[in-house]
Ligand code: HEC
Ligand code: HEC
């Protein structure tokens with residue numbers, strides 16, 4: 001039933017008209033009155049869509065909004081009277097010339113933001129603080145390891161090594177998945193042991209093979225830095241004692257929810273730009289659908305968030321969390337956005353080539369043997385999913401230098 005619903009939403013999003021839902025998909029997540037002015041306010045402020053478009057372009061130029069969101073189509077959708085917008089619409093609405101367009105319905109465009117939990121709303125102050133904490137190595141016992149050490153935002157949101165290296169050169173045996181778009185995952189970690197980004201962040205801060213810290217160390221060090229105390233007050237204005245571990249992970253999670261990657265060729269293709277994918281990549285998309293990869297790799301980040309059997313090495317996966325025999329070797333479906341820049345692959349990082357990973361998946365999950373040219377086309381299709389990391393997340397924050405401890 002859930003699968004059917006996902007497919008139906010996919011069809012509705014793309015099927016009804018080329019521009020349907022551009023605002024909802026690409027803009028509404030930020031323009032909810034928290035991060036940026038809401039729709040009604042924008043419409044009132046800009047009488048014509050051309051003014052709206054230049055204002056939006058300015059916001060993109062200033063790095064406040066990601067590029068490639070489909071601003072013209074959003075404007076034509078909102079105003080319904082722009083001649084520029086109508087032309088753009090005509091250009092993209094008729095997709096019948098593209099014989100591959102029918103495969104689009106198996107995919108879902110990436111929304112601007114993942115779902116925001118009611119108990120941790122996004123505010124610019126919290127996102128700013130979360131970004132600083134994400135980059136601050138002083139949260140780790142050694143003061144040299146930050147989230148960004150293993151989830152490097154200049155490197156696809158991971159560390160590009162087989163198994164992450166943490167405190168005192170220890171490794172935990174598992175490959176670091178990317179933090180990019182992680183907010184869209186239904187559960188966190190390869191074995192799904194954390195339900196939310198907030199719960200997830202408590203893990204690495206304390207894990208002895210990662211940052212090897214404790215909530216006490218983290219809070220004590222932050223409280224000793226007056227600039228941080230001020231920033232926590234601003235981010236959590238209703239909390240009488242805002243520098244606490246819960247707020248640390250809330251701020252980090254809020255920042256992580258802004259790590260979405262729009263504007264990949266694949267996203268542009270889904271939103272109507274038929275020239276965004278090469279013929280080879282479109283062939284790869286067709287094979288991806290035809291062989292049934294979409295049975296598990298579906299939704300906005302190409303993961304159903306469910307657990308599937310992948311018997312690959314001694315790692316028992318989900319079983320370690322539930323101790324149920326039926327969960328042996330079960331792993332959560334990996335997301336695939338940006339998979340072109342997050343080698344090596346699989347939970348143990350044992351495979352370097354994306355082509356090889358695709359072949360292994362086809363054989364182990366679908367019982368199909370791919371020939372080299374098919375694996376290459378699918379891998380090329382997956383490489384079209386590499387998007388843009390938001391500029392505001394990539395610019396290094398200036399951390400308070402004060403370090404009394
Ligand atoms: C990642 C968050 C984000 C997304 C996604 C986003 N915006 Fe924005 N937008 C902002 C921010 C932040 C500003 C700047 C607000 C300010 O300066 O007060 C802004 C400003 C604007 C402005 C100018 C507002 C003004 O008051 O001058 C327009 C118009 C606009 N956005 C339209 C859009 C449209 C259309 C989309 C979708 C196609 C979109 N935005 C998607 C965050 C976003
Ligand atoms: C020493 C390297 C290391 C550090 C430091 C580290 N991580 Fe990770 N991270 C990993 C590894 C390895 C995994 C996968 C572990 C597993 O699934 O068992 C992971 C998993 C994750 C995931 C889950 C993504 C998914 O696809 O399920 C998120 C989100 C994440 N880390 C965020 C963070 C944050 C936030 C911090 C800082 C507080 C952090 N990590 C610090 C190595 C690291």
Ligand code: HEC
Pocket residue numbers: 190288291292293294295296297307308309310331332333334335339342344345346347348357358361362365366378
């Ligand atoms: C039955 C569900 C299922 C099907 C079908 C499936 N996958 Fe996967 N996929 C998974 C799971 C689960 C993982 C995580 C494996 C692990 O634990 O390393 C994964 C991982 C991957 C990865 C590695 C991602 C990374 O970051 O390490 C790639 C690439 C991939 N799949 C591509 C495909 C392709 C291409 C197909 C179709 C030929 C496919 N998958 C079919 C469930 C599936």
